Structure formats: C-alpha cells, structure tokens
Amino acid sequence: MTDPRVAQERQSLLLGALACPVCGGPLTLAAAARHQGLVVDADLSCPLHGAVGVVESYAVSFRPPDVERARAHRVPAGRVRVPVGIDDDGLELVGRWESGWEGLRTGPGGSHRAVLPFRGVGISITFFAHSWSGRAELWVDDELVQEVDLFRVETEFVVVDLVGFPNGGHRLEVVPTGERHPAAGGDQIVLNRFDVLRRPVDAPLPQVDPVNRGNGFPPRFEELVDLLPEGGIAVDLGGGDRRFGDPRVFNLEYMRFELPDLFADGLRLPFRSGSLDLVLSQAVLEHVPDPQQAVDEMRRVLKPGGVLYCEVAFMQPLHAVPSHYFNVTIFGLEYLLRDWDLRESGTFTGLHDTFEWMGRCVSAEEKIGRERLQLALEVLAEIDEKTPSEELRPIAGSVYAEASAPVSSMPDPPAAPAPGVSGIRAVTGRIRRILGRIRHRTQSLLGR
Numbered sequence: 001m002t003d004p005r006v007a008q009e010r011q012s013l014l015l016g017a018l019a020c021p022v023c024g025g026p027l028t029l030a031a032a033a034r035h036q037g038l039v040v041d042a043d044l045s046c047p048l049h050g051a052v053g054v055v056e057s058y059a060v061s062f063r064p065p066d067v068e069r070a071r072a073h074r075v076p077a078g079r080v081r082v083p084v085g086i087d088d089d090g091l092e093l094v095g096r097w098e099s100g101w102e103g104l105r106t107g108p109g110g111s112h113r114a115v116l117p118f119r120g121v122g123i124s125i126t127f128f129a130h131s132w133s134g135r136a137e138l139w140v141d142d143e144l145v146q147e148v149d150l151f152r153v154e155t156e157f158v159v160v161d162l163v164g165f166p167n168g169g170h171r172l173e174v175v176p177t178g179e180r181h182p183a184a185g186g187d188q189i190v191l192n193r194f195d196v197l198r199r200p201v202d203a204p205l206p207q208v209d210p211v212n213r214g215n216g217f218p219p220r221f222e223e224l225v226d227l228l229p230e231g232g233i234a235v236d237l238g239g240g241d242r243r244f245g246d247p248r249v250f251n252l253e254y255m256r257f258e259l260p261d262l263f264a265d266g267l268r269l270p271f272r273s274g275s276l277d278l279v280l281s282q283a284v285l286e287h288v289p290d291p292q293q294a295v296d297e298m299r300r301v302l303k304p305g306g307v308l309y310c311e312v313a314f315m316q317p318l319h320a321v322p323s324h325y326f327n328v329t330i331f332g333l334e335y336l337l338r339d340w341d342l343r344e345s346g347t348f349t350g351l352h353d354t355f356e357w358m359g360r361c362v363s364a365e366e367k368i369g370r371e372r373l374q375l376a377l378e379v380l381a382e383i384d385e386k387t388p389s390e391e392l393r394p395i396a397g398s399v400y401a402e403a404s405a406p407v408s409s410m411p412d413p414p415a416a417p418a419p420g421v422s423g424i425r426a427v428t429g430r431i432r433r434i435l436g437r438i439r440h441r442t443q444s445l446l447g448r
C-alpha cells in the first residue's frame, strides 16, 4: 500500500512541473474530485489554448483523445476508475475471441460471451467500434442493464459506464447478440478495456513500487537517480510499461500503457522550461521522426545543469516497423547533443548480440539448425570477449551519452502546430508509430 503522504508529495511534484504542451505557459488546475489530499479528477487549462490536459483517476494526460474522452465522458462524481486489462485472469471468454492491437474481437460464428466478476460500484467498458460492429447486451448480476449498437462509420472508442450498483462483488456479462445496424458490414464486437468504478476509499492510491514489463533500466540511470538534488524530479521519456520505483521518477508515454504516470507527445513536452533535474531517453530516439527536435525539447525542460542519459540504436536491425527512422553513430549522437555539455559517450554490446538479433530477423535457426547457429554465436561471443570495448565501437548495438543542459542559452518552447493537412498527417503518423511501438514492445517482451 502506498503511504498517502508519499503519493500526495509525488503528485504535487509532478503537477508543479507541468506546463501547456503547446506554448509552455502556465496551466490552471480545476479539480473535480480530491481524495486524501490528492487530485483524482481535474481539467488542466492554458489561458491561451484552453483545456489541454486532464487528471483522470489520478493519471495525467495531454493526449488529445484522452482529453476529449475525459471531458465528454467524466468519471461519475466521487468515483475512481481502476483499470482491468483484457488479459486479466478474471476475464472468462466463451465462444471464439481473437486478440488484436485494438483488443479482443469476436471471431466468426455465434454464442460468444465475456464474463468479468468485479468488486466496486460500477464498471466501465471500452469498445473499439467500427463499420463492421454489431450489437451487444450488457448484463450485471443476471439482469440486462443496457443494449449497445457499436456500428460507427468512423472507428471510435466507445465507453459505456454502468453505475449505481451497491458497493460489493458483481458479475458483468458482455453478450454479442449477432444483430447489426442495417448499414453495418458485420456483427463483430471488440473489447478494448474495462475499468472498475470504485469509491476513492476502496481504490488503490497511485502506486510507487517498481514494476517492469519492458526494457531494464540502465545501471547509470539508477546512479543518477541517487544523485538527484533535494526536491529533484526525473522523467523516463517513453519508458513503456514500467515504473522505476522511486517517488521522484515519473514515466511519460504516448501509448496508453498501464504503468506510466503521464501521457503526452515527446516532441511537445508538458513541462515548464527548466523544471526537471534528470531525463532518461532509452531506445526512443531511433523511433522519433525528428530526433533533433526531441533532444531540443529535453534541453528546454531540463534545469541548467540538469542531466540527460540517452541510449540509441546503432547496429540494430529494423524493428518497430514502420516507426524506426534513424539509427545513429556515436558521432551522430554527439552532433544531436552539440549544444549540451557532453560528459561521456560510448557504445555497448558487440558481435554476439547484434548477430543474434539479425539471425532472428532472417529465421537463421530454421535454415541452418539450432546447433550450428549456437556454434556461430559462441564464436562471436568469444571474439567479443577477446576484444577491448574501444575496438567494438564500429559494430556496437547501441550508443549512449550522458550530457548536461548548458547553464546559458535556453531554447524556446515549440511553436504551435499549423492546422490542416499537416495536422492530419501528424495524426496518421502517430497511429502508425503507435502500432509500431506495440510490435516493438511485443518483441522486447519476447526478449528480442
């Protein structure tokens, strides 16, 4: 259990560093609900750009879809959403369900059902709705509560809140009826996620303990966290589904993973200029279409003298397609950081790791057999062992750098985006990046 004072101090630290992601100006917070001194739900508004962010069930988001959804679909007063993934053990699936990036979808044939026992005062179901979606019945404790038609001409996440149940244990049943809107191309139902609605007193406070479902943290980052000054704050930019486990470290993601503390675009960071002490950017810059802009944004939000620890792909195969834009050499990374005070740079991993990954890309094992591949990799590992790290530099898998933001020359916040076609392209690009990141994470979970 989280100590409420720790959770409260942690939230104040984060809220105190936030700024408008469009203009970098100050935000006002209008809290709709508080619990134990923490903000549960709120709007974050810029005097120039309006409601740009939200706090929703303690999590901060500046993603436009989250902001729109939260504002159109407020969590019922005095309630907290506790997320339940579609991979939750408690979810029982009857009939044919297939998993895809958008969630669990019904397969061909009839009599599908999804059953989820839950404990709380309500449940919120998020469907992915499209032009092939059909109708579903929503039952709670064997009573039909609502019927939904999920047919949408344009794809959309549809959130249905079922509320007003006595606090306690209940049972939700989602039953696709096989019926459809006359214009619908099919009767498919896609479950994206569930959120149990609880009274704040029954919901967990934001957690602090370490959890990691992605890449391991660089050991040097752990040292740098230990060196944080009094009242210091660190951000893991694009950390994926992980929590470092120190109240001063926050994970910012664009993807809706479960563990990040805030959601925003890495090219428009929602922080005041000069507000952070430490930034980690691990295996992220190769996936950013404009790495220089990303690095400049990191410099803007760091305090003068604040530290960036950065790892980027060098001799790594194509991954997270199509969102893999630029591998960099050590000189390329130093060039991106030319306006910084570079403290250290270098490379890591050698022939073995690089070729193992490459071999997997071309299914080498299937072609030459496990034993011969193993032998080849052993030979490469032996070469790595006999080679000083300086000599491995030309073939290393990754490059890294540690740099501090210079005391002079503070870059300006990013200019507001031009509306119109470029905005649409940016959105399309982002969706492609998200799809790529999902694949990337899956690869890294499989031990890429």
Ligand SMILES: [Zn+2]
Residues within 6 Å of the ligand: 020, 021, 022, 023, 024, 025, 046, 047, 048, 049, 050
């Ligand atoms: Zn603004």
